[in-house]
Amino acid sequence: MTFRVAPGKLGTRMLDVWVAGAGMTRIGRHSETLQHLMAEAAHAALAMADLERPDAIVVAAMNPEEFVGDGNFASNAATHMGFADVPAIRIETATSSGAAALYAGFAEIAAGLRRHVLVVGGEKMTHVPTPRVSELIGRSIDPYERSYGATMPALAGLVTRALIARHGVSLRELAQVSVKNHANAARNPYAHFPHAVTLEAVMESRMVADPLRLLHCCPISDGAAAVVLTAERARVRIAGIGQGTDTLAVRHRDDLTSFRATRAATQAAFAMAGFGPARVDFVELHDAFASFELIALEDIGLVPPGKAGRATLDGETMLDGRLPVNPSGGLKARGHPLAATGLAQVVECVWQLTGRAEGRQLEGHVALAHSIGGLATNNWVTLLETS
């Protein structure tokens, strides 16, 4: 057994945690049930790990009670996939639930409580009318702000306008985030929208929450993703994982153009890993809205403050750029099935690190995944490293 001393946490001894398997469904519209999508992702991850049965299961689902009408979802999913006898728990931190579930699984192994943990997340929403989906996602917003009609796009609209005013981000730079992510998704057979879009199409798409347009915003998707974590040495190690939080209400924050939750999660993840952003080769970021990708690049320290828009327009974040961002297509084009997303990002990173990302394969040893819960109230940063 190898013990690791976590820097900054004197006396804390943790076991190394490895990712042995990663699998997911195609993201998009599905007729299968949510538990069935989760089973498909889970079985794919277990097959890659060459593991028949995990010791424990962690399930992420943001709101299956409302979206599909089923509750007690840890037991529901575990039973459906043939693991009624395996202890299962459910984790929820709004739209970052998948990343939070990864943390729970990580903690179980790092603490020595389990050897092999299956972490699976999913959501099924496309069968629900769009205004209802908006309302259900919006329930993660502060109730007072919601009483004024604030939805996720509305609050993201406030953030985006402030970002444009403060950092001089241009509308072309903003649109280029979507263009780049769609171009990446065109190479990903698992993506919801595997096709390119032009800068003009983004800039002329329907206005949703001024200055945010339709093609700046992620779609409503179905899908599931899963990873198998293990205490036994594998190709990819979780080098660091960090959580950061902020006030539920956006009006209780001093700054709209930077997310405290991302900064805190970043700090925690890098402190655990013992290295900094310079070591990161490629990233999967939570681009629910185009501006969020720009903010995350700066909050994580991957791009100097105020330079994310320019770097994007200059192609630095493209597949062949200095720092590829969202090789999967991101939330914008791979799709955003809520609780699946945090894990789908990790699946993409693991596939990239192990040479399984056919058609969009990158070189690199260190990947970073960043997931936002709510309007950046509960964020996660995960660092994955090949041994």
Added chain:
Amino acid sequence: MLETIAASRCPRCLAIVAPPAAYCPHHPVAMTPTSLPGIGEIISFTTLHSPPEGFRSPLHIALVQLEGGARFVCHGAEVRGLRIGSSVAIEAIDNIYYFSHLGALDRARLFWRRTGHAGDRINAIARSLVKRGWRRRERADR
């Protein structure tokens, strides 16, 4: 007449939030009630073109930095000419708060309001001067 907005203050960090909250978002201590005048500065704003059920399109939502501390979310009837940093007054209609854009004159009035009666007279003089200047410009335009 200025609107008074109910708020609360954290006895530990002195942060103010509006509307009032039971506990400070950053400290586990009960907040004490206070109030703020309904004027402030636009932090950001947006217009929703397909607002949620129960709201009419277009729906203008703004985040306002109130004079005296808290940030406040409110509606507005109009965003033409509105910018980040614009001064706004906040008014409650049926318990819903709305912002309205303050012009130079309104700002002068708010400033002079604090100087009392003498301020009113100076304010009236300023108003007539501005009006005269405006008419002259209109004439020149023709």
